Amino acid sequence: MSLLALREVTRTVIPQDQPALTILSGVELTIEPGDHVSIVGRSGSGKSTLLNLLGLLDLPTSGEITFDDRPVKTLSSARRDRLRGAAIGFVFQQFNLLPGRTALENVTMPLLYATGRTFWRRKKIAAEMLELVGLGHRLNSMPDRLSGGEQQRVAIARSLVRGPRLILADEPTGALDLDTGQSVMELIDDVAARTGAAQVVITHDPMIARRARRHFRLDRGVLTPVDDPTLEPLTRRHRRETVPVAVADDDAPIDARADGHA
Template sequence: MSLLSLREVTRTVIPPDQPALTILSGVDLTIDAGDHVSIVGRSGSGKSTLLNMLGLLDLPTSGEITFDDRPVKTYSAAKRDRLRGAAIGFVFQQFNLLPGRTALENVTMPLLYSTGRTFWRRRRIAAEMLELVGLGHRLSSLPDRLSGGEQQRVAIARSLVRGPRLILADEPTGALDLDTGQSVMDLIDDVATRTGAAQVTITHDPMIARRARRHFRLERGVLTPVDDPSLEPLTRRNRRETAPDAEANGAAATDDALADLGFADLSTPATTSAPSDRTVD
């Protein structure tokens, strides 16, 4: 049973006083539990529209989207919203943090819609998630007191705090420098592996795309699989060799954060000593 499936999905809009514009055309894509997919496309190729389809934000003009093999069109708007909140986590290029709220309060926000024990333990769950991403010492910090990398880690913690089954990352490193971006992607990959979540990364960066196991190209609304040896998944060793200092430091910081929470099985032997400050700036 697939987690999410798009079959012959088309999205057409009709601008005022203009002919109909087809943004997506006959898109077929199946995402299984634990899958890791990258979608590469230029600006204007339909990436944002496709993300809205994958995130159940919009319905197609034609074709079918299913979640757990059930057609999404059979859900009411309210039920679709609840499904999205419980099962899908979004990581955006812009961090979208609430400026007047601490890191802990930002990560707690999605849990306000939970029920039962999860609702009453929401602050503890949020604090544990921030610890996982290496920000256990920054719980009370406001966004404007955090670096760009730290803000993205808060955004990642917020997207994962409800244990989503599908992570949608939209240009997740676009607002970060190379060093920080690579360590942030390591973190997303490791947490997704640990939780068994499927991951879809939409990007224009081939280096980020290579991290996935399956690759697609979106061009003029048409999605096609890419069978290109240059896009074979990068191992952590590959990434360290590509950018030695950035990857070694990023991998060490990620491994330390995971090991501290008892996730030592996700850690890899470090080739360099870990930095004294595990927070990526």
């Protein structure tokens, strides 16, 4: 049974007083439990739109998305929200930490939506997660007293504190230097391996993409598997032979509700 699957997924929007704009076309992607997938694409290729679909924030215009082999379109908006909060963890380029809260309080936030024993043990669970990412000594530090790498580690701890089955990382090292970025990716890989979570990393950096076991390239809304993500994008000749797909600029940040910390 697959964890998440997209079958012939297309996403089209209709701007005001303009013709319909196809952002994704015929996307096929299956994520298995414990999988590790990278998706490389340039600005405007449709990466953010794809991430919104993978994170159950949006529904496709056509095609089907299933989670645990159940069609997502059969779920109400509220049930999709609950499923996303419980099963999907988001790691963003921007850390999105609450400035007036300590590292511990930031990581505790998602557990305010938990129930039963998890809710009552939320501070202990959050502290254990911060210890896991190497910040057990920084529980009471404010975000502005942390380095960029430390802030990203807090963001990772917050994303993973509910034990998600799927980790979606959107340019997770974009705001970090090379060495710090590599250590952050190693941390995400380690936590995913310990918990058995699947990973989907969306990035423009082919070296980050190579860390995955399966690689895809998103070009003008079309997703294709590649053997090596460092390969050059499609040539102009190949572009002419591909069915044209108009793509909107989708580089705007994902809706904050994906973080689960309104």
